[in-house]
Amino acid sequence: MGITFLTIAFLGYFLLLFIIAFYAEKRGRSKKSIVNNPYIYALSLAVYCTAWTDFGSIGRAATDGYGFLPIYLGPTILAPLWIFFLVKIIRISKAQRINSIADFISARYGKSTLLGVIAAFIAIFSIIPYISIQLKGIVFCLDILSDQTGKEYQDIPFFEDSALYISIALAVFAILFGTRNVDPNERHEGLVAAIAFESVFKLIAFLAAGIFIVFGIYGGFDQLFSQAYAEPKIAAILDFSQSGIEGGSWFFLLLLSGLAIIFLPRQFHVAVVENTDAGFVKKAAWLFPLYLLLINFFVLPIATAGLLHYNGGMVDPDTFILQLPLDYGHSYLALFIALGGVSAGASMVIIAVTALTIMFSNNLLMPLLIRSRQMRSPYLKEFHKSLLGIRRVGVFMILLMAYGYYKSIGQQYTIVSIGLISFVAVAQFAPAIIGGIYWKRATEVGAAAGMIGGFTVWAITLPVLNLIEVGILPQSIMTEGIWGLSFLKPQSLFGLEMPDQISHSAFWSLLINTGLYFFASLAGRPSTEEITQADYFVNFFKYQKEGLEYEIIQREANLESLQSLLVRYLGAEKVKKEMRDFERRYKLKTSNMTLAPTELVNFLETSLAGALGAASAKIVINSIVKEKPISFEEMLKVLDQTQEVIQYSRQLEISRAELEAATLKLRTANEQLKELDEMKAEFISTVTHELRTPITSIKSLATIISSNPDLETAEKNRFLDIIVRESERLARMVNHVLDIEKLQDQKDRNFEKTAVNLWERVEEVLSSIEKSAEAKGIHLVFSPQKESYPIFGNRDYLIQIIINLLSNAMKFCAKKEGKITVDLSDTETHVQLSVADNGMGIEAGKQALIFEKFTQIQNDQTGKPDGSGLGLFITKKLVEMHEGAIWVESQPGKGAVFFIKFPKGQPSMPISK
Amino acid sequence: MSNDRTSMLIGLFFVAILLFNFPLIAIFGKGTNVFGFPLLYIYFFVVWVFLIALVYFWLEKKDKNQR
Numbered sequence: 001m002g003i004t005f006l007t008i009a010f011l012g013y014f015l016l017l018f019i020i021a022f023y024a025e026k027r028g029r030s031k032k033s034i035v036n037n038p039y040i041y042a043l044s045l046a047v048y049c050t051a052w053t054d055f056g057s058i059g060r061a062a063t064d065g066y067g068f069l070p071i072y073l074g075p076t077i078l079a080p081l082w083i084f085f086l087v088k089i090i091r092i093s094k095a096q097r098i099n100s101i102a103d104f105i106s107a108r109y110g111k112s113t114l115l116g117v118i119a120a121f122i123a124i125f126s127i128i129p130y131i132s133i134q135l136k137g138i139v140f141c142l143d144i145l146s147d148q149t150g151k152e153y154q155d156i157p158f159f160e161d162s163a164l165y166i167s168i169a170l171a172v173f174a175i176l177f178g179t180r181n182v183d184p185n186e187r188h189e190g191l192v193a194a195i196a197f198e199s200v201f202k203l204i205a206f207l208a209a210g211i212f213i214v215f216g217i218y219g220g221f222d223q224l225f226s227q228a229y230a231e232p233k234i235a236a237i238l239d240f241s242q243s244g245i246e247g248g249s250w251f252f253l254l255l256l257s258g259l260a261i262i263f264l265p266r267q268f269h270v271a272v273v274e275n276t277d278a279g280f281v282k283k284a285a286w287l288f289p290l291y292l293l294l295i296n297f298f299v300l301p302i303a304t305a306g307l308l309h310y311n312g313g314m315v316d317p318d319t320f321i322l323q324l325p326l327d328y329g330h331s332y333l334a335l336f337i338a339l340g341g342v343s344a345g346a347s348m349v350i351i352a353v354t355a356l357t358i359m360f361s362n363n364l365l366m367p368l369l370i371r372s373r374q375m376r377s378p379y380l381k382e383f384h385k386s387l388l389g390i391r392r393v394g395v396f397m398i399l400l401m402a403y404g405y406y407k408s409i410g411q412q413y414t415i416v417s418i419g420l421i422s423f424v425a426v427a428q429f430a431p432a433i434i435g436g437i438y439w440k441r442a443t444e445v446g447a448a449a450g451m452i453g454g455f456t457v458w459a460i461t462l463p464v465l466n467l468i469e470v471g472i473l474p475q476s477i478m479t480e481g482i483w484g485l486s487f488l489k490p491q492s493l494f495g496l497e498m499p500d501q502i503s504h505s506a507f508w509s510l511l512i513n514t515g516l517y518f519f520a521s522l523a524g525r526p527s528t529e530e531i532t533q534a535d536y537f538v539n540f541f542k543y544q545k546e547g548l549e550y551e552i553i554q555r556e557a558n559l560e561s562l563q564s565l566l567v568r569y570l571g572a573e574k575v576k577k578e579m580r581d582f583e584r585r586y587k588l589k590t591s592n593m594t595l596a597p598t599e600l601v602n603f604l605e606t607s608l609a610g611a612l613g614a615a616s617a618k619i620v621i622n623s624i625v626k627e628k629p630i631s632f633e634e635m636l637k638v639l640d641q642t643q644e645v646i647q648y649s650r651q652l653e654i655s656r657a658e659l660e661a662a663t664l665k666l667r668t669a670n671e672q673l674k675e676l677d678e679m680k681a682e683f684i685s686t687v688t689h690e691l692r693t694p695i696t697s698i699k700s701l702a703t704i705i706s707s708n709p710d711l712e713t714a715e716k717n718r719f720l721d722i723i724v725r726e727s728e729r730l731a732r733m734v735n736h737v738l739d740i741e742k743l744q745d746q747k748d749r750n751f752e753k754t755a756v757n758l759w760e761r762v763e764e765v766l767s768s769i770e771k772s773a774e775a776k777g778i779h780l781v782f783s784p785q786k787e788s789y790p791i792f793g794n795r796d797y798l799i800q801i802i803i804n805l806l807s808n809a810m811k812f813c814a815k816k817e818g819k820i821t822v823d824l825s826d827t828e829t830h831v832q833l834s835v836a837d838n839g840m841g842i843e844a845g846k847q848a849l850i851f852e853k854f855t856q857i858q859n860d861q862t863g864k865p866d867g868s869g870l871g872l873f874i875t876k877k878l879v880e881m882h883e884g885a886i887w888v889e890s891q892p893g894k895g896a897v898f899f900i901k902f903p904k905g906q907p908s909m910p911i912s913k
Numbered sequence: 914m915s916n917d918r919t920s921m922l923i924g925l926f927f928v929a930i931l932l933f934n935f936p937l938i939a940i941f942g943k944g945t946n947v948f949g950f951p952l953l954y955i956y957f958f959v960v961w962v963f964l965i966a967l968v969y970f971w972l973e974k975k976d977k978n979q980r
Contacts (some may be wrong), residue, residue, distance in 0.1 A: 070933075076933075077929040078926065080922040080925040080964075080971075083972065222948075225946060226949065239951075240938065240941075240942020240953055247934070251935075282972045286973075293962065293965065
């Protein structure tokens with residue numbers, strides 16, 4: 001096939017990818033997403049099947065039969081557990097806006113910068129060779145189709161190297177669709193759509209190849225396998241017992257692949273970061289294994305067919321799938337299959353680069369940047385734009401590194417071996433992550449020790465070995481061990497020899513990793529921040545169900561400076577959106593806040609973590625936040641038992657509410673008391689003041705009399721009269737004060753009430769004052785229509801009311817021809833008593849005042865008050881105690897009429913005597 | 914999440930480990946030919962389909978019935 005035609009076909013294929021991605025982005029923006037469903041999610045997981053599946057598996061099957069299979073059985077075995085641990089990881093990640101596997105580990109262990117750096121370093125270091133091997137796979141397709149195999153890659157100048165152009169195309173794609181948003185949690189619809197398309201494409205291409213080779217060339221499985229059994233060499237690979245596969249290696253491959261399906265950075269990216277709904281996992285848990293089954297169905301038959309066809313020939317088994325159709329003259333089918341292989345390689349490269357770039361920028365670069373002095377400068381206002389720029393440069397750098405690796409040493413390895421080396425490396429994340437979501441006691445130090453230990457063992461047992469094979473490191477290490485230490489021999493660490501290098505490395509690295517993780521965790525104590533995060537991760541579902549705030553540390557910050565800080569990293573628009581989200585979720589208004597409360601600080605830190613990663617977001621936020629720490633012991637105690645915490649806090653909540661209610665009651669009572677106290681103080685000061693007046697006059701008159709013995713008798717008598725009168729007034733006042741005290745007392749208790757005939761009481765009072773009225777020349781009139789006016793009240797108080805009114809009337813009625821008219825009347829509901837005098841009357845303005853304390857009407861003759869000023873006040877109080885009303889009607893000069901109205905007593909009540 | 918489902922899925926995980934590992938796979942590893950396929954080849958894919966079907970059943974069908 002001509003190279004020009006091939007180039008056009010490849011370009012066409014890439015163009016198609018771009019179009020699909022653009023279309024998906026457009027649909028996503030208009031909220032008609034085509035990728036937001038579980039089927040696309042399951043297909044995106046199939047980024048797991050790389051060029052390794054297309055070519056490497058067949059190569060492996062051709063040498064050891066079923067040896068390719070555990071890589072796909074591992075994920076199938078673990079899939080039933082996805083809805084437990086994968087769903088948990090996804091939901092934690094969404095809640096904390098975690099954007100890479102390194103970020104997850106960092107966030108779990110107290111948002112640790114150190115762990116972010118370690119994890120990112122492991123990921124980048126182990127995945128770059130893996131990416132480069134995919135480039136090799138893509139180039140490999142081109143070469144076979146154009147029949148240019150066997151040339152020396154190192155000799156090609158870079159500008160003639162198709163791998164470079166492929167790298168650039170993939171970089172452009174990753175930049176366009178993988179670095180669209182500052183926050184990678186905002187789904188890259190175009191990226192996901194393209195990956196899903198490639199997954200479908202590579203599956204169809206592979207199935208097409210299988211069907212053509214098995215049925216088209218050999219006429220079915222039956223003929224194919226019967227021919228194969230006729231050849232002892234080929235029959236040997238179909239026979240498990242002769243193919244050299246061994247139980248230990250098999251088991252480790254299952255384990256590694258089961259972990260890799262989640263912990264490879266690209267798998268974590270599609271499975272967790274790009275996930276929009278944790279519920280999709282339910283479908284993916286059976287759909288994805290089904291996909292794996294389909295894509296593996298023809299692997300062994302194709303390998304068998306290749307071996308039969310090229311029996312002992314010089315054809316590389318990795319190329320069987322392309323060579324067979326080519327040799328049978330189906331070059332277009334070969335092209336289609338090759339594009340399937342390109343799909344597999346390209347999708348892996350794109351996602352892996354995207355995921356690595358996020359780690360590179362957030363976990364390696366960002367901690368350095370935000371610590372540097374320039375970042376604090378006020379000129380750097382729009383860092384969010386630079387952030388995307390940094391990621392874009394990162395994409396190029398990572399692909400450049402992969403290309404460099406490909407050019408230098410990547411050529412010499414098969415696809416499978418490099419892939420498995422990466423699997424062992426990323427398996428080092430497993431203890432820290434799985435332990436992290438189920439074991440609360442795990443610490444940052446433990447995770448760091450485990451990962452560093454595991455990674456070191458991995459480096460000694462796998463890459464170092466490869467470097468020796470390539471000749472970069474001296475051969476002597478193999479026999480003498482690293483630095484001449486005999487227990488550090490790459491192929492037999494601590495003297496252990498295992499049948500294959502991958503299981504050897506996996507065994508030692510995972511053992512040491514887990515051991516260090518466990519013991520270093522137990523040896524130390526977690527920090528406050530670690531405990532908070534640990535509890536959130538481990539007890540995540542509880543937090544979700546109960547809607548608890550997980551941050552225990554109380555923090556606050558000036559809202560304005562917090563906002564301007566965020567605008568720098570996220571952009572003004574995004575910050576506005578986050579603030580709105582906060583207000584909606586917490587039903588709070590932020591417009592009138594000056595201090596941002598803990599909830600808002602936490603919420604914004606999570607927003608920022610989406611863009612910068614948890615560790616960097618913590619550093620940025622903490623630079624302006626004031627922390628109100630609580631004691632470590634206290635928290636440890638509380639956090640060690642979440643269950644108790646929740647119950648405890650509920651009880652606290654309840655008792656707090658009770659306390660609040662009690663406080664409110666107390667406060668009102670207290671206010672009433674204060675008011676009463678004031679009233680009392682005022683009353684006493686008025687009373688004493690009023691008492692002083694008669695005392696002063698008595699004292700001064702008595703002084704005059706005693707110091708002037710020769711005072712005229714008439715004059716003396718007049719003075720003595722005044723003294724007597726003033727003394728009487730004083731006595732009356734004291735009595736009244738006592739009455740008021742008693743009244744207050746009575747009111748507090750329920751005073752005794754009985755049925756009373758008001759007529760009888762009026763009669764009683766009138767007869768008792770008849771004499772004194774007569775003496776003053778006052779004419780009393782009392783002639784009501786009937787003799788029964790039942791009300792419900794206290795007999796003594798009623799009498800006092802009537803006496804008070806009558807004595808008042810007597811005091812104020814005309815001096816000559818005084819007349820007092822008392823009358824009773826009733827309606828359906830009320831009984832009314834009226835007492836009218838013919839005195840000087842009361843001015844309209846004073847009519848309401850006279851019922852107040854110490855208001856007195858001046859006596860015309862003496863110019864002095866006659867009463868105590870308390871009589872009517874007491875009367876009013878007494879009337880009110882009977883639920884009655886008192887008022888006065890008067891015109892100056894024409895006397896005054898006092899009215900009292902009581903509710904009628906029940907007729908059935910016995911009338912008292 | 915029902916308890917039955919949790920137990921079933923965890924059980925399925927252990928069954929899968931058992932069925933896809935030595936020594937069981939060694940029993941089927943002899944070079945016998947069944948329906949034109951090597952026995953082990955059939956074994957792997959049948960067990961594979963069986964596991965997928967059970968996961969499907971417990972995650973999708975059972976769940977819907979209980980709702």
